[in-house]
Amino acid sequence: MSSLRRTDLLVLSNLRNDGRKPNEIRRMKIQLSPLTNSTCTNGSAFVQMGLTTVLCAVVGPLVCARRSDEKSDKAILEVNLRIAPFAPSSGDRRTTNPTTDRRIIEHASLIKNSLEASLMLQLYPKTRIVVDITVLADDGGRLCAAINAATCALVDAGMPMKDLVCACSAGLVTGSGSSADGLEDATLVDLNQKEVSSYSNESSAVYLPCATMPQRGTVVLAQCESRLSSVDVFERVLNAAMEGCQMVMEGCQMVSQIMEASIRERTGKLIAAKMGNASVKENF
16 A cells, blocks of 8 residues: 655645645734834834744834925835845845845835825824834745734834734635646635745736735735736636635734734733733843
8 A cells, every 4th residue: 555645645635735724824923022122113023924934123203314305294104125145945045135126125115005004194294104124034925924014013113003904815726736736726825935936837826915904894905916828817817816805805804813912912011011010021
């Protein structure tokens, strides 16, 4: 009797390459104020989505360096995105310049647009808010993880927001099961790097990062990064994107629940410290 490999068992069980169900997100961990000893930050957050790790720090509101940069009716939001040399899971250790790399510039712009939809910048006119994001490990979904980390860091800094901005990715695979998972006509949520790489070569595959405000039911980011081989694929891609948005909304709701739980835990600790009931831990 021949023994079955792990990949064969996953295919028979209709599971993905990491053992998740098609509509299951990766394990998520959020830590608020990891940079408590730093006096240069007003808020920070550490977010892990599977093997993707992002650290974010927020500084501001600050006075603009030049008067020409000020806006009389609202604050300016600056987003700086950096990728650590050891972050890519492919083993590529080349250092990317955040000022010249087009991919990083595009992601920073998308993060800025997503956060501006929720931040009440009109409360801080003639100032600027700086969001520094560092990707420490990239195993797929770094854009979504960066948006979630930036949201938590802004909440930790006490910035007024209309709603939490929660991000998650979705993809739809159609075909004869030639992909790495062997899934046919499956809608996947929160894709990892291996899934994104294997599906990017298929013309019928769709990859859709999406960011929403769950309580308002508003989509602030939806970008299809897949290439369409021909016009005939447009209808299938459109239907896939609509189904993917529904799955992303469910994934964002799960992400929102995890973020709210972390924020409530952090707020409870701050209230306990204010009442004098917090325990002090000393590290020697």
